[in-house]
Amino acid sequence: MRTAGISFILALLISVTGCGQSEDAVKISLLTGSGKTAEYARTGNNEKIRIAIGAMISPRKTFVLYENLFNFIGKELGQPIELIQRNTYTEVNYLLKENKVDAAFICSLPYVEGSKDFGIELLVAPVCFGKPEYFSYIIVHKNSPIDSFEGLRGKTFAFTDTMSNTGALFPIYSLARMDETPMSFFREYIYTYSHDNSIKSVADRIVDGAAVDSLIWEYENRNNPVYTSSTKIICKSEPFGIPPVVVPAGIDPVLKEKLKTVFLGIHEKEEGRKILSMLMIDKFVEIDDSRYDSIRTMYDFTASFKPRKKQ
Amino acid sequence: MLKYGLRIKIIACFFGLILLMGILITAMVRQKISTALREQYINKGKNLAVSINAQGEHLILVDDMIALQGLVDEIKLKDNDVSYAFLVGNDGKVLAHTFDRKFPDKLLAVCAAGPDNNVILLDTELGMIRDISVPILNGKLGITHIGISEHGIQVAISSVTFIIIAIVLAVMIAGAITAFSIGTLITRPLRQLTTAAQEISMGDFNQQISIKSKDEVGTLTAAFNRMSKSLEEQREKIIALGNEQSQLQAQMFQQEKMSVIGQLSATIAHELNTPLNTILLQAQLLKEELEEKSPKGENGPGDIKMLETEIARCKLIVQNLLDFSRQPFNEKEPADMELLLEKTLQIMKNEFALRKIIVSRVIVNKLPEISANVNHLQQVFLNLLNNAMDAMPDGGNITITSGYIEDDNAIQIAIKDTGTGITKEDLKRIFDYFFTTKEPGKGTGLGLPICKQIVNDHGGTIDVQSEPDKGSIFIIKLPVNGERLNG
Known part of the structure; x- marks a missing residue:
């Protein structure tokens, strides 16, 4: 009886004290290694088709939005796609120039620049709201009294990327036409490097106004109007050639054809249509280079612009 | 005298109980605290990993590995509990890590082969480390690993354990004193009872212990006192009875002896009476003869008379003896x-x-x-x-x-x-x-x-x-x- 009691207590103690140590630890040495430094694994993979996207919206959003499309394209091609992003349009253009990517979704102005400087070629262009066109919206906070571009004089303003058509070229061009520069016209201006950042900046009243891509504003306004609902459009540009999908100058013609075929056929498949509709793209079409002439005009004008009045 | 006195037993019980409770409490508190701390550390690791991911996913997406390396280095530098941090891309290759140049390849294998839950306990040269992994952008970009050292937990547990053990020891000392006091209190009347019982066994029946309490011990003492008193009374009765008996015995012996003496006396007296009568008769005859020979004789008849008187006295004694044997004297x-x-x-x-x-x-x-x-x-x-x-x-x-x-x-x-x-x-x-x-x-x-x-x-x-x-x-x-x- 006594022995039984003692055994019971011992068993209890062992079970109680033993609980904490029941976890199994994996024995491992952290001081011995292969000697390799961290591999920057995402460069130099030859098996994947590398498609870059210019930073129209934040890289995270871009990744999430385009993941399905890229997976679909990869499946159609029979080759996996690697999505490449960079902080700026310039960096993406550099990848195109150096042939480090096979294709790229870029903004219209970088295309105009890239085609002129190192011969990038148009592959396809998306059709949004029925046309392969888009606009630049000048937006202010919805409670702001400003109702015209002129009204932003002496205010703060957000551009997106220096190489953005809608987010920079158009407002700068508009200012040049008014014999103004951002420096002379605005009290202060910033570069946000993505359209959604610009929208957010206006909504949060960090800046008084911003120039944004109409496609992105409309997309946000439809799917997630948290920020767009706090903004209003006070000025809309003429239509521009929509940001295209381009290929570098030295691309393998076979790959170019393959890519073009895939892009043009996406909307013909049920799954492809679904993916496109989520991106608010009707379909991909071939596009003529002349659609970007208006941008070329603005670019040339702005590049050669010298304000006559004193700064 | 006793192998294990009641007092020792009470103290042992107290000690045992407190020790048992102490061990149980220590174990339970240790377990609770270590569980809580572990959870807290795991959460901390997760939060750190999430914060790495918040910036890291952007850096991965734009292939800014230098900034990514800076990010993990900063996390490790800022927090002493972080043993290491590293990011693995979705292709299984390490994107950035905080190990000095050499990355331990086995770690990657262990983490990859680890259980489904995202926490693995590692036993390393740097001590126990908990590897906490959080996927980057739902795992699409890879996984961030943070190694949180268990050292902090162990130090906290050790200090808490130390405090509890100190408290248990203090309680044990207090318990021992209490047990000693209680033991003394309970055993004092018992020791009195023992002493009294020993006195009784030695023959001293009249043992009375003063009753101080009204509890079980008091009841026992009262019962003992009654027993002792009753024993004494019984003994007195027995002694009285014995006295009476021995008196009776003595009386009977006396009577028997008297009866023998009586018979003996009667026999002797009877036997003596006859010769005495003869002597007396002869003395009287002798006196008459002497009176006849010398009618106004000198000394003769006087001496004979004395002889006659003494014989008479002898006869009286003999008579007395006869009387004595012929009891009672009425x-x-x-x-x-x-x-x-x-x-x-x-x-x-x-x-x-x-x-x-x-x-x-x-x-x-x-x-x-x-x-x-x-x-x-x-x-x-x-x-x-x-x-x-x-x-x-x-x-x-x-x-x-x-x-x-x-x-x-x-x-x-x-x-x-x-x-x-x-x-x-x-x-x-x-x-x-x-x-x-x-x-x-x-x-x-x-x-x-x-x-x-x-x-x-x-x-x-x-x-x-x-x-x-x-x-x-x-x-x-x-x-x-x-x-x-x-x-």
Whole structure:
């Protein structure tokens, strides 16, 4: 009886004290290694088709939005796609120039620049709201009294990327036409490097106004109007050639054809249509280079612009 | 005395209980705290990984590995609990890590092969480390790993354990003191009981313990006291019964002895009577013959007369012996004891003078007549006076005091001498038959027993008080109306 009691207590103690140590630890040495430094694994993979996207919206959003499309394209091609992003349009253009990517979704102005400087070629262009066109919206906070571009004089303003058509070229061009520069016209201006950042900046009243891509504003306004609902459009540009999908100058013609075929056929498949509709793209079409002439005009004008009045 | 005293048992119980509780509490608190701390550390690791991811996913997406490396380095630098941090791309290759140049390849394998949950415990040279992994952008970009050192947890647990053990020790000391006090309190009456019970076993039945409490121990003490008292009473009864029995036995033995003596006396007396009669007859014949030969003879007839008187006395003694054997003595008549004493003293007058003994008479008051056998009582007086004389070989004083005691309706006669006295041992036996302190041939050992017998026959008592060299006093009390006196 006594022995039984003692055994019971011992068993209890062992079970109680033993609980904490029941976890199994994996024995491992952290001081011995292969000697390799961290591999920057995402460069130099030859098996994947590398498609870059210019930073129209934040890289995270871009990744999430385009993941399905890229997976679909990869499946159609029979080759996996690697999505490449960079902080700026310039960096993406550099990848195109150096042939480090096979294709790229870029903004219209970088295309105009890239085609002129190192011969990038148009592959396809998306059709949004029925046309392969888009606009630049000048937006202010919805409670702001400003109702015209002129009204932003002496205010703060957000551009997106220096190489953005809608987010920079158009407002700068508009200012040049008014014999103004951002420096002379605005009290202060910033570069946000993505359209959604610009929208957010206006909504949060960090800046008084911003120039944004109409496609992105409309997309946000439809799917997630948290920020767009706090903004209003006070000025809309003429239509521009929509940001295209381009290929570098030295691309393998076979790959170019393959890519073009895939892009043009996406909307013909049920799954492809679904993916496109989520991106608010009707379909991909071939596009003529002349659609970007208006941008070329603005670019040339702005590049050669010298304000006559004193700064 | 006892192998394990009650006090030791109580202390042991207290100790055991506190120790058990202490171990249980320590174990439970340790477990609770370590679980809580572990959770907290895991959460911290997760939060750090999430914060790495918040910036890291952008850096991965734009392939800014230098900034990514800066990010993990900063996390490790800022927090001492972070043993390492590294990011693995979705292709399984390490994007950035905080190990000094060399990345431990095995770690990657362990983490990849690890269980589904995103926490793995690693036993490394740097101590126990918990690897916490959080996927980057739902795992699409890879996984961030943070190694959180268990050192902080262990230090916290150790300090808490130390505090608890200190508390348990303090409680144990307090418990020991309490147990000792309680033990003493409980066992004190028990020890008293033990001592008392031992006294009882040694024969001292009258043990009473003072009752101080009204609890079980108090009840036990009360019961013990009752038992002790009852034992003492029983013993007294038994002793009383034994005394009575031994008295009865002594009495029976006495009667038997008396009966034998009686028969013996009767036989001897009867046998002596015949020759004495013959001697007396011959003495009378001799006297008549001498008177005839010398009618106014000189000394002859006088000497014969003395012979005749002594023979008569012998016959009386023989008669007394016959009387003694013929108990009880019923022949009583009203008698004056003072007169009897005077007669007796008269008889012994010559003897007193010869032995240089001065006799004093003290009469306290007048004695009433009592119903008595005068011959027998004279024998008593003679006997006592002879004894007194024998006790004073070189002479001395005899004082005879007599008086009436109204309360007892009895007379008292005291015979006091200034003789050698009687020893304490002898004093107990002087009324026993055939007991004598006199030289062989001088005493029969029948004198005092006969005296006692005679006094008893009169319903009286005889007592003696004596001390060696201080003389003796024999006190006789006799009832006036013949009713037996007490004592």
